[in-house]
Amino acid sequence: MSVAIANIGELVTWEPDQPIRHGAGLVVEDGRVAWLGPSSATPAADERIDAGGGAVVPGFVDSHTHLVFAGDRAAEFAARMAGQRYEAGGIRTTVVATREAGEAELRKLARHRLAELHAQGTTTVEIKSGYGLDVATEETLLRVASGLTAETTYLGAHVVPDGWTADAYVDLVTGEMLTRCAPLARWVDVFCETGAFDADQARTVLEAGMAAGLQPRVHANQLGHGPGVQLACELGAAAADHCTYLTDADVSALADSGVVAGLLPGVEFSTKHPYPDARRLRDAGVRIALATDCNPGTSYTSSMPFCIALAVREMGLTPEEALRAATRGGAESLRRDDVGQLGVGARADLVLLDAPSHVHLAYRPGVPLVKRVLSSGVLST
Numbered sequence: 001m002s003v004a005i006a007n008i009g010e011l012v013t014w015e016p017d018q019p020i021r022h023g024a025g026l027v028v029e030d031g032r033v034a035w036l037g038p039s040s041a042t043p044a045a046d047e048r049i050d051a052g053g054g055a056v057v058p059g060f061v062d063s064h065t066h067l068v069f070a071g072d073r074a075a076e077f078a079a080r081m082a083g084q085r086y087e088a089g090g091i092r093t094t095v096v097a098t099r100e101a102g103e104a105e106l107r108k109l110a111r112h113r114l115a116e117l118h119a120q121g122t123t124t125v126e127i128k129s130g131y132g133l134d135v136a137t138e139e140t141l142l143r144v145a146s147g148l149t150a151e152t153t154y155l156g157a158h159v160v161p162d163g164w165t166a167d168a169y170v171d172l173v174t175g176e177m178l179t180r181c182a183p184l185a186r187w188v189d190v191f192c193e194t195g196a197f198d199a200d201q202a203r204t205v206l207e208a209g210m211a212a213g214l215q216p217r218v219h220a221n222q223l224g225h226g227p228g229v230q231l232a233c234e235l236g237a238a239a240a241d242h243c244t245y246l247t248d249a250d251v252s253a254l255a256d257s258g259v260v261a262g263l264l265p266g267v268e269f270s271t272k273h274p275y276p277d278a279r280r281l282r283d284a285g286v287r288i289a290l291a292t293d294c295n296p297g298t299s300y301t302s303s304m305p306f307c308i309a310l311a312v313r314e315m316g317l318t319p320e321e322a323l324r325a326a327t328r329g330g331a332e333s334l335r336r337d338d339v340g341q342l343g344v345g346a347r348a349d350l351v352l353l354d355a356p357s358h359v360h361l362a363y364r365p366g367v368p369l370v371k372r373v374l375s376s377g378v379l380s381t
Helices: 074-081 088-100 103-119 135-146 166-173 176-184 199-211 228-235 248-257 265-271 278-283 304-315 319-326 328-333
Strands: 002-012 020-029 032-038 047-050 055-058 060-062 122-128 151-157 187-192 218-220 239-242 260-263 288-290 350-353 370-375
Touching: 060 328, 074 265, 088 135, 103 122, 103 135, 103 370, 122 370, 135 151, 135 176, 151 166, 151 176, 151 199, 166 176, 166 199, 176 199, 187 199, 199 228, 218 228, 228 239, 228 248, 248 278, 260 278, 260 328, 265 304, 278 288, 278 304, 278 319, 288 304, 288 319, 288 328, 304 319, 319 328
Parallel strands: 002 047, 002 055, 060 122, 122 151, 151 187, 187 218, 218 239, 239 260, 260 288
Antiparallel strands: 002 020, 020 032, 055 350, 350 370
16 A cells, blocks of 8 residues: 655754754555655655645654543642642542542543544654552553553552552562563653652662563653663663753763763653753754653653644743654664654554644644544554
8 A cells, every 4th residue: 555645834853954844745655654755756655645735744653642541630730829739749639549449440541542642643652651550550551551652651650559668669669570571561661759769779779670571761860850861871871761850961962972962851841840941952962752751640641742842932942853852863762763753664654734844733722733644554534
């Protein structure tokens, strides 16, 4: 099955020699980009789409989500908007609701949220566990997640559950829980933060996960200055996510190590914390990803276009830099080279916008500009 898209006003490919083309065409065959060139030369295909002068961009790569959960924390959000400060303990509220939900209900809820992401242009998504905090529920969360994506993350070390000491819980996370969960995960993550796990505990969790064949990533420096970024760089993690509070040494370590800084502006929108300084990171040569951190407590958004708009308005990125972070940057965070770009041979994940340029993603925030989505060359219905 082949699909040709012609009359593309602006085509974002991220190819080194020509990252953005105008008046372009594209052909998809067997789920991959097979041809790029001028619209007038677009070859025949089994199906032809007229982009009508609209922009085509790579499908968004959301490299940090918590889609599998039950319950609602709208009251917590309302309290924050009234002036209450966010702290990590709210996670336990979701844990209670998630443990009470059955696997079928969790799967139904997660599929609904995934459909929301897809409708807004996300074609690759990472999903974490972390709302179980016991062996059986963490395994269930990863079983649900693995039915939705290949990018699954074991986050047993989200916070310390009630009734446990941190050290005793780390023993569980690195013992029986890891044994049960590792076969269902690609990544291991830890919330290295005051109110969650300190540097030594986080290192123990990550090293145990790595020994079990998982690749590391870290929730780092969200609530204040801390050791998370340095730990991520020391262990060669794929990503240090949040990066809200950074020292000059943290920025240098990220630049030198190549660890991707995952920026999650929906969190700052929801918690009223200061936004990360993406311009500072970009100017220092740090690789950046944008992600939703879709979760019920601190960033209940499924919209990558919303995050792009926030990154431009609040974090100092240009529209082009923000789009790259939401596509190619997310792919780098997941150590993927087949998604997040539209060069020949790439997976045909792409988004047709009802707008002439990618700039409109930030220029027209909140407007449903995603017109059509192709995932591996298959057109969404």
